[in-house]
Amino acid sequence: MAGARSEAVLQRQAAQGKPNKYGVYKKxxxxxxxxxxxxxxxxxxAxxxxxxxxxxxxxxxxxxxxxGVFGSPWVGFKYFKQFFDTPFFWQYIKNTLGITLYGLIVGFPAxxxxxxxxxxxxxxxxKKSVQMVTYAPYFISTVIMVSxxxxxxxxxxxxxxxxxTAFGVEPVDLMGKPELFKSIYVWSDVWQYTxxxxxIYIAALSGVNPDLYEAAKVDGATRLQKIVHIDIPSLVPVTVILLILNLGNVMSLGFEKIYLMQNPLNQTASEVISTYVYKVGLLGANFSFSAAIGLFNSVVNFVLLIVVNTAAKKLSSTSLW
Amino acid sequence: MGKRAIRESAADRLFIAAVYLFLTVVLCVILFPLLYILSASFSSPAAVTSGKVWLWPVDFSLEGYKAVFRNANILIGYGNSLFYAVFGTLVNVAMTVMIAYPLARKTFYGRGAIMFALAFTMFFDGGLIPNYLVVKSLGLLDTRLAMIVPGALAVFQVIVARTFFQTTIPDELAEAAEIDGCSDFKFMVNVVLPLSKPILAVMTLMYAVGHWNAYFNALIYLKNANLFPLQIFLRNILILNTVDPAMVANVNDLLVQQGLKDLLKYSLIVVSSAPVLIIYPFVQKHFVKGVMIGSLKG
Structure with missing residues (x-):
């Protein structure tokens, strides 16, 4: 029985050793x-x-x-030009980038x-209670979160x-203030997703070799020194990967939360590319124009991802590919 | 702990005290808004409107919950969301396993190319309108299938599941089974799946929560209110502030009516988040494990 088994393995290995057309078909x-x-x-x-x-x-x-998609007449870059010429073009870009970068600066280290x-x-x-409570908001739906x-x-x-009121201050409608919109968006995200x-970082920290802590203790390192010299360096690879992914996404601000948070009063700060795409595209039925904006967005993201990844490869030898 | 031969210095003890303080503050900041909503939902309309509620319910009452269940839409939405979550998750898990398992096997010729094709979709996306046009041309608009088919598979979950299969099912085991005449399909059903309960649990949780919480697909693909999931009705009531008059019909006093309108929002938030938050503590361990498996591969 055992002999027959090893023979079969040998045969199979021999077959794998010769990759030809017939071999592929057989596989x-x-x-x-x-x-x-x-x-x-x-x-x-597909x-x-x-x-x-x-x-x-x-x-x-x-x-x-x-x-249909294939039969409609070509217009070249007409819709891209139309988008760049929109009086609000820079405002939408500024709002989008403003929120994502603010979110990254606060939300990434948290x-x-x-x-x-x-x-x-x-x-x-x-420890268990802190973990359980801090993970829980992740499961709250966007609609509920905004509510x-x-x-x-x-x-x-x-x-x-x-x-x-308890402090004697007259309450105001904070959701109606454009200047506060970014902060409300970003800090509520921190509350929900930290x-x-x-x-992922806890997982990386649990993989640190305990000998390092022992050695540090023997050398008389303080807790803070252990964090700076052992913990933080061990988090660098996963941090770089996540940072690349995040930077490659700065232009694609999720639609759901921001759309729900919009109201006529905060419009100047809350209109971003994704909400604009939805409004012109589906509500305004201007499919081509909306698709052009979406494509512009995807391309910028894709290029950013490649640039950031290349930079990371050069600087830290950690990269996505 | 017995190994701790060297006593901690004063500076270290101060540092650890600061860490505990920090974590306590974090705990309170996260818990407080949740507790407030829970307490408010069980208070009387007047107590909520006058701002008497802080940490515990004031004038305990179930008025808010009664108002919520007077709205037929909430029940329709609850039913629809349950339907989408159950059938959507079934399809999701089946589809994910069907592609993740072959991708984990070295004997699957062409897996490199398929892996690349999958990963590429994570970085480049057609965008809202092209996606909408595909769903439209398939005739899925305004059908229940529109809530299940366009999101039938999440590439990220495929990668997580594949990593799990690769690390827990040794190739030798599959080879041995193959030699003994066990087909790939039989091996998957009888050996791989029973060994993969943790990842199946995580996957089910993540997909089910996704379905329960989703509102975007319903917003763009559905027009018929009988098909709406709960989240759409929630949006109408909680965010667009369109409260069905039936919910507050039994109250004549306008001021009390306004109070009830405010109160029922808190109750509604509790009612709609309850299913997920009740299941959560039981699956928390698995779910942390799942995220960690996902992180191994990056």
Whole structure:
């Protein structure tokens, strides 16, 4: 039995050693069930991921329903020009970048700080409760999250106005102030996602070799020194990867939360590219114009990702590819 | 702890005290708004409007909850969301396993190319309008399928599951099974899946929460209010502030009516978040594990 098994392995290895056309066919035939399994998922990817990529062609066309994506007449860069000439073009770019960069500056280090702090304390009920409570807001839906913001900040019943009133300050409608919009958006994100974001860093910290701490203790290092010289360096690779991914996304600010937070009063600060795409495209039925803006956005992101990744490769030898 | 031969210095003890203080503040900042909403939802309309609620319910009452369940839309939305979450998650998990398992096997010829094709979609996306046009041309607009099919698979979950299969199911095991005449399909169902319960649990949780919380697809693909998920009704009531008159119909006094309108928002937030937050503590461990598996691969 054992002999037969090793013979079969040898045969198979011999077959794998000679990659020719016949070999490939044989391999596929032998594992035909794999191809049956991946058929439906691949079909999905083709239809819902790759077909839309070709659908961006309408950005260069005068799309109409009758002629469809391929039949509609070419207009070249007309819609891109139209977008760049929009009086609000710079305002939308500024709002988008302003919110994402602000979010990155505040929101990116927050999970690292939380993970470092949690790593300092002993495993026990306190640590467990902090983890459990800080992860929980991640599961709150965007609609509920925005409602919590609106309700808590509302001038007549909210928690925040209660606090203001307690200090003798007249409550104001904070959601209606354009200058506060970015801060409300970013800090509520910090509230919701810091705990979840910390998990990945906690995982990285738990992988640190305990010998390093022992050695540091023997050398008389303080806790702070251990954080600076052991913990933080061990977080660098995962931090760089996450930073690359985030920087490659600065132009794509999620639509859901910002759209829900918009109101006529804060419009000047809250109109961003994704909400504009939705309004012109689906509400205004101007498909080509909207697709052009979307494509512009994707291309900027893609280029940024490549630039940042190349820079990271040069500077720190950690990169996505 | 017995190994701690060298006693901590005063500076270190001060430092650790600061860490505890910091974490306590974080804990309070996150808990306080949640507790406030919970307490307010169980208070009387008057107590909420006059700002008497701080940490505990004032004049305990269930008026808010009664008002919520007077609205038929909430029940319709609850039912629809449940439907989308159950069937959507079933499709998601099946599809994810179907592609993630072959991708984890070295004997699957062409897996490199397929992996690249998948990963590429994470960085380049057709955008809102082209996606909408695909859904439209397939005739899915305004059907229940529009809530399930366009999001049938998340590439990120495929990568997580594939990493899990690769690290927990050794190639030798699959080879041995193959030699014994076990087909790939049989091996997957009888060996791989029973060994992969943790990742299946995480995947189910992540997909189910995603379905329960989703509102964007419904916003763009659905017009028929009978198909709306809960989140759309929530948006109408909580954010657009359109309260169904039936919910406050039994109250004649305008001032009390306004108070009830405010109160029922708190109750509604609790009612709609409850399913997810009740399940959460039970799956927390698995879910942390799942995120960590995902992070291994980056």
């Amino acid at each position: 596929i035939k032998k594992h035909w069930q794999f191809y049956l399994l991946v058929f439906a998922p691949l079909l999905y990817i 239809i819902f991921k790759y077909v839309p990529m070709f659908g961006v062609l309408i950005a260069f066309k005068e799309y109409n329903v009758v002629q 999970p690292i700080v939380l993970a470092l702090a949690l790593n300092e304390i002993r495993n026990g009920w306190f 919590i913001i609106i309700v808590n900040l509302s001038p007549h019943v909210g928690l925040f106005s209660n606090i203001l 705990g979840y974001g910390a998990i």
